Amino acid sequence: MSTLTSYATLAAYLLGPLMFLVLAYRLITDPLKQYPGPTLARFTDGYVGFHAVQKRLHIATYEDHLKYGTVVRQAPNRLVFNTVTALHDIYLNSRVTKSKVYLQSLLSSNQPSMFNALDRTVHSQKRRAVGQLITERSMRSFEPTMTSQIRVFMQQQLASSQKAEVVNMTRRCQRLAADIVGHLAFGYEFNTQTADTNAIIPASMKWNSYRISVYMAWPFIRVVDPVVRWFGRKQIPEFFQTLRKMIGTRMSKRKDAAHDIYDVASEEVTDTTSGEKTAGLQGSDLWSEASFLVMAGGTTVSTLMSSVFFYLSRHPQVYARLASEIRAVFSSGGEIAGGAQLSSCKYLRAVIDETLRVAPPTTATPWREEDVYSAALPPSDEPFVVDGHLIPRGTAVGVSLYSVLHNPAYFQEPFAFQPERWLAPEGGKEDKDSEEARALMRRAFAPFALGDRACAGKAMAYLETSLTVAKTLWYFDFKTAPGAAGKVGGGTPGRTDGRHRADEYQLYDIFTADHDGPNLVFRPRGEFWKELE
Numbered sequence: 004m005s006t007l008t009s010y011a012t013l014a015a016y017l018l019g020p021l022m023f024l025v026l027a028y029r030l031i032t033d034p035l036k037q038y039p040g041p042t043l044a045r046f047t048d049g050y051v052g053f054h055a056v057q058k059r060l061h062i063a064t065y066e067d068h069l070k071y072g073t074v075v076r077q078a079p080n081r082l083v084f085n086t087v088t089a090l091h092d093i094y095l096n097s098r099v100t101k102s103k104v105y106l107q108s109l110l111s112s113n114q115p116s117m118f119n120a121l122d123r124t125v126h127s128q129k130r131r132a133v134g135q136l137i138t139e140r141s142m143r144s145f146e147p148t149m150t151s152q153i154r155v156f157m158q159q160q161l162a163s164s165q166k167a168e169v170v171n172m173t174r175r176c177q178r179l180a181a182d183i184v185g186h187l188a189f190g191y192e193f194n195t196q197t198a199d200t201n202a203i204i205p206a207s208m209k210w211n212s213y214r215i216s217v218y219m220a221w222p223f224i225r226v227v228d229p230v231v232r233w234f235g236r237k238q239i240p241e242f243f244q245t246l247r248k249m250i251g252t253r254m255s256k257r258k259d260a261a262h263d264i265y266d267v268a269s270e271e272v273t274d275t276t277s278g279e280k281t282a283g284l285q286g287s288d289l290w291s292e293a294s295f296l297v298m299a300g301g302t303t304v305s306t307l308m309s310s311v312f313f314y315l316s317r318h319p320q321v322y323a324r325l326a327s328e329i330r331a332v333f334s335s336g337g338e339i340a341g342g343a344q345l346s347s348c349k350y351l352r353a354v355i356d357e358t359l360r361v362a363p364p365t366t367a368t369p370w371r372e373e374d375v376y377s378a379a380l381p382p383s384d385e386p387f388v389v390d391g392h393l394i395p396r397g398t399a400v401g402v403s404l405y406s407v408l409h410n411p412a413y414f415q416e417p418f419a420f421q422p423e424r425w426l427a428p429e430g431g432k433e434d435k436d437s438e439e440a441r442a443l444m445r446r447a448f449a450p451f452a453l454g455d456r457a458c459a460g461k462a463m464a465y466l467e468t469s470l471t472v473a474k475t476l477w478y479f480d481f482k483t484a485p486g487a488a489g490k491v492g493g494g495t496p497g498r499t500d501g502r503h504r505a506d507e508y509q510l511y512d513i514f515t516a517d518h519d520g521p522n523l524v525f526r527p528r529g530e531f532w533k534e535l536e
Contacts, residue, residue, distance in 0.1 A: 033079075034395040040067065040076035048078045052221025058213070058511035060220060061366040061405040062501035068406050074392060081399040082392070083368055085406035087413065087447045089390040093371050093400055094453035098383060100126075101456060102370035102399040107218035107225055116295040117459070123374060130459065132268040133292050136187065139462045145187060145262050146341050146466070152182045153471050155196050157336075157478055157535050164525040164532075169484040171491070172312045173305070173519050176471075177205040180305035183467060187300065188293040189249040190261025205305075207242040208298045209517055216367060216514035250290050264293045296460075302515040303364035304464050310362035311354065311472055313492050313508040313521040314420045316483045321422060325350055329476045336477045336534050341466055345473065353422035355468055359450040360408045361420055364464075366512040368401040369452050404450060405510075413447040418507060478531050484522040492520025 033045075044050040054063040067075045068085045077083045084093075093099060105119040117133055120126040135141060142149075156179045163170050178195040181204050185193035193201040218225045253265050260266075269289055315322045328350045333339050345351075373387045373396050387394045394400055409417040414424070424444065427433050433441075451458040458464075475481070483489040494504040502509055511517040 035076055035080070035082065035398065038074060038076035038082060039071040044077050045079060048221045048223060051078050051081075052217065052224055055217045055220035055512065058216075058513055058517065059500065059502075060216075060368075061403065061510065061512045064368065064403040065406045065409060066501060068403070068410075074390065078399075080397065081370065081401070082389075082394070083406075084390055084400065084402050085410050086390050086402075087407070087443065089400075090402045090407060090447065090449055090453065092389045093402060094369070094449070094456070096387075096454075098374050098385070098387070099371045100374040102372045102401075104219045104222060104370050104399060107215070107222050116291045118295050118299065123455075126456070129288070129292060130455065133264065133296070134459050136262075136264055136267045137460050137463050139466075141262070141267065142462050142466050143341060148186045148262065149183050149467060150340070150470065152179060152186070152196070153467075153474060154535070155179075155182070156471065157474055159196055160475065160479060160525050161527065161532055161535050164479065164527050167524065169488050169522050169524055171519070172521050172523055173309045173492075176305040176308040176312070177208075177301070179471065180301045180308070180467070181205045181208070181297075184297050184300035184304075185249070186261065186263065187463075188264055188296045189253050190256070190263040190265065191249045191253060201245060203241050203245060204297070205301065208301045209513060211298055212302055212515050213513040213517070216512060219367070219370075219514065246290075246294060250293075264289060264296065268292065299458075299515070300460055300463065303458070303460070304467050306362070306364040306510070306516045306518060307355070307358060307464055307468050308471055309492075309518055309521070310358045310364075310508050311468060312475075312481075312523060314358055314361070315354070315472075316481065316521050316523055317493070317506055318420055321354065321420070325354055325472075326476045326480075329473050333473070333477060336474055336531060339470060339473045339477060341470070345469055348469075348473065349426060350422065351469060351473060352465075353425040354472075355465065356425050356448070357420060357422040360414065360448065361418070362508045362510055362516075363404045363408055363450040364516055365450070365452075365458070365514065366405055366510050366516045367514040368403045369456070370399045370401045371456075372397065372399050402449075404452070407447055408450065410447065413443055418504060420506070478528055478535065479525045480528055481523045481525045484524050488522040491522050492518065 036045075041050055051060055051063075054060040064075070064077065064083055067077065067083075073086050074082055074084050074089075084090075100123055101119065101121055103121065105121065115121075115125065117126060117129040120129060156175065159175065160170065175196075181195050181201075182193045185191050185201075185204070193204055195201050195204060214228075214231065218228070253261070253263070258266055258269070315325065328348055329339075332344055332348055339345065373394070375396070387396070389400055408414070411417050425441075427441070428437075449457075451461045451464075484491075490505070492508055494502045494507050494509055496503055496505055508521075509518060
């Protein structure tokens with residue numbers, strides 16, 4: 004018998020009984036054995052990993068809910084829900100924290116950020132420090148910088164319109180979002196809208212988000228990360244070289260030279276409730292948060308804006324009503340700014356909310372567990388219950404945002420784009436049933452998640468998107484590009500992988516979302532474009 008055969012026989016003798024014990028446990032004594040779900044998911048994270056690699060885990064999860072019901076066992080140790088009750092039981096529970104799968108996102112540093120800090124005390128300190136930068140009040144201070152970058156965006160649209168160019172809005176919106184978040188995080192000019200010098204930034208945002216998505220779904224596969232890094236051996240060093248350059252440039256200036264993380268998050272923070280003072284972020288903590296802000300802020304807001312342009316271009320009645328509102332409220336493009344006038348544009352807010360519902364910028368399930376990491380949290384015998392289900396300690400639970408936002412129990416015609424669903428009837432009193440239905444929709448509406456671990460950039464996302472869309476509709480008219488180019492971004496009828504709806508903007512799950520299109524053609528509106536010269 005050869006040495007190789009001997010080793011194979013020995014491995015079979017050792018692994019055979021072990022595999023039998025694992026299978027028996029999963030099928031007979033596993034505390035989650037009563038939950039329905041795909042058979043493969045009972046035994047391995049490879050089920051969700053397979054769909055994560057294909058960037059369609061959000062679609063697979065939606066389909067699993069259709070097949071198995073409101074709670075699905077999606078992996079050996081994970082339960083995913085799609086109900087309002089679960090949404091509130093999980094994300095508004097003070098004894099719940101992020102799941103340990105978030106540790107898989109420590110890809111470039113062993114320093115936890117606000118994104119992946121499991122300890123609530125650590126997270127709270129980081130959130131208070133960074134949160135000062137992205138509050139509504141802070142956004143008012145940052146708005147002139149944001150507006151200057153949106154003006155560059157408008158000038159790019161003007162140049163394209165004068166050449167009758169077809170514009171891919173994914174590329175334009177990604178570069179706008181990157182330039183804005185570069186100023187907010189580092190006080191640094193990326194200038195990706197006007198040059199290719201820092202084009203690595205938007206590409207790296209997507210690349211790192213995809214790696215995080217796959218490793219969180221299938222932690223075992225992270226062993227291949229050295230191979231993945233080899234394939235990115237040119238892109239990854241260039242990205243970190245750019246980061247080091249930004250940090251060095253910023254630190255060479257006065258601390259108050261820009262309204263960014265270096266200026267705001269390094270200051271001592273006072274808790275508004277307790278009055279307790281905590282130190283601001285310093286050193287590597289400060290810059291890891293800035294790097295995360297670039298990735299999260301750049302990808303999610305660009306997805307939201309691209310999605311708005313997709314749905315406006317495919318729904319002429321919505322487009323016309325929104326354009327009329329913007330052009331009636333404002334008398335010039337320069338007048339479009341954060342404040343009472345912009346807030347009075349109720350239909351604009353309804354369009355953004357409906358877009359967030361049908362195309363949530365974060366397609367991943369935000370996994371949570373009962374908190375056993377925070378030293379400040381005393382042990383408790385209180386059961387952890389989600390939507391009536393007693394959850395064993397150590398089990399990861401979550402609500403699929405894409406699934407709950409397309410649940411017909413809360414949203415009639417869930418794949419129809421209907422901004423009016425968010426508005427009370429004009430000139431008439433709403434009946435009790437309609438009022439209750441709208442209240443239920445609001446409870447189910449959580450595109451930024453809920454609780455103290457929810458996305459902190461909500462105010463920034465609404466302001467940036469509102470300004471960009473309003474100014475675009477002030478200066479331009481636009482329509483879908485002719486021919487095959489105009490179909491980019493939508494689904495393809497006849498497909499069997501969940502991407503068959505032509506009028507649904509196709510998102511590719513990379514924890515946040517990747518996408519392509521829409522392709523649009525712009526035309527200057529009257530003489531208003533001269534304000535941009």
